[in-house]
Amino acid sequence: MASPYVTFSREQWRGLRASTPLTISDEELACLQGLNEKLSLTEVADIYLPLSRLLNLHVGATQELYQATHTFLGNLEKKVPFIIGIAGSVAVGKSTTARILQTLLSRWPNHPKVDLVTTDGFLYPNRILEERGLMKRKGFPESYNTRRLVSFLSDVKSGVSEVAAPVYSHLVYDIVPDEWQIVREPDILIVEGLNVLQTPLDENQRRLTEVFVSDFFDFSIYVDAQEDLIKKWYIDRFKLLRQTAFSDPASYFKRYASLSDTEATQVATSIWNEINGINLRKNILPTRGRARLILEKGEDHMIQKVKLRRL
Numbered sequence: 001m002a003s004p005y006v007t008f009s010r011e012q013w014r015g016l017r018a019s020t021p022l023t024i025s026d027e028e029l030a031c032l033q034g035l036n037e038k039l040s041l042t043e044v045a046d047i048y049l050p051l052s053r054l055l056n057l058h059v060g061a062t063q064e065l066y067q068a069t070h071t072f073l074g075n076l077e078k079k080v081p082f083i084i085g086i087a088g089s090v091a092v093g094k095s096t097t098a099r100i101l102q103t104l105l106s107r108w109p110n111h112p113k114v115d116l117v118t119t120d121g122f123l124y125p126n127r128i129l130e131e132r133g134l135m136k137r138k139g140f141p142e143s144y145n146t147r148r149l150v151s152f153l154s155d156v157k158s159g160v161s162e163v164a165a166p167v168y169s170h171l172v173y174d175i176v177p178d179e180w181q182i183v184r185e186p187d188i189l190i191v192e193g194l195n196v197l198q199t200p201l202d203e204n205q206r207r208l209t210e211v212f213v214s215d216f217f218d219f220s221i222y223v224d225a226q227e228d229l230i231k232k233w234y235i236d237r238f239k240l241l242r243q244t245a246f247s248d249p250a251s252y253f254k255r256y257a258s259l260s261d262t263e264a265t266q267v268a269t270s271i272w273n274e275i276n277g278i279n280l281r282k283n284i285l286p287t288r289g290r291a292r293l294i295l296e297k298g299e300d301h302m303i304q305k306v307k308l309r310r311l
């Protein structure tokens, strides 16, 4: 079967930046680094600037299509947000990619308001996960309230002026009761999470929802890397969290703060092997081919290849 994707090497993709009218100063690039101290500025310039241009073209075309439809219908329907989904494994860098794109996309005059929601907020609270024996399955399809996520997206896409998303705290390792993120008519909404391209089935093997999360996407991105690299990033991040989040007295994982390097590597390796690695192979990687664009990372999170689906 012929591949539906056009593949760009890093060099070819970087070349496409030439068509990006958006320029960015050194200070602004430095500001972006605040999103993630390890983010290289070359990476922003070579990979994410051309990507923001591609997305800008897509948003512009969609906005024009809306205009044409309005003219045809002779009414003034509300403009609805352009929705971008970002999928990929735990620890592959979805949140970082989402935040870079949020910042870059908000610089374009025709879509200044860019909101970002993560699907973590749609995990069931620990109370329900415990009841269902799913505490070691966080991130698996059954750990999410997918119907609620679909209804959230449906409201956003219907132009509802204020839509509330629940909030998850990585520190407390649970949904925060009575806290909401309110999405108020953004030009673009980025939805980031490992489950955004999934098409889950119920216990009778029927589709769980009439429409899938991805049916609301105008564009989708899968952040990809070899599993051994992702596993290494997961372990590195876990070790780093000992000095930061795990040391917070409010942390669910405060018992991990005092682990030695060897112990931390062992704990992170077993969480990877028993939860996140299995989820990647079984539930996340199989959705890669549904993405419009695939970012393929190598060592140090550097993008090696970009694959863009022809349609």
Ligand SMILES: Nc1ncnc2c1ncn2[C@@H]1O[C@H](COP(=O)(O)OP(=O)(O)OP(=O)(O)O)[C@@H](O)[C@H]1O
Pocket: 036, 038, 039, 040, 043, 088, 089, 090, 091, 092, 093, 094, 095, 096, 097, 233, 236, 237, 300, 301
């Ligand atoms: N572009 C990048 N350059 C350098 N380091 C990065 C980049 N993206 C992510 N990282 C690093 O990789 C690790 C995982 O990144 P991030 O938290 O963004 O992943 P994620 O896919 O959102 O993970 P999760 O689903 O577990 O929240 C972090 O330690 C982060 O600092």
Ligand SMILES: CC(C)(CO)[C@@H](O)C(=O)NCCC(=O)O
Pocket: 090, 120, 138, 139, 140, 194, 271, 275, 276
């Ligand atoms: C919240 C998720 C599922 C996704 O972001 C993930 O970060 C997680 O908590 N996974 C469970 C196993 C672990 O602690 O890595």
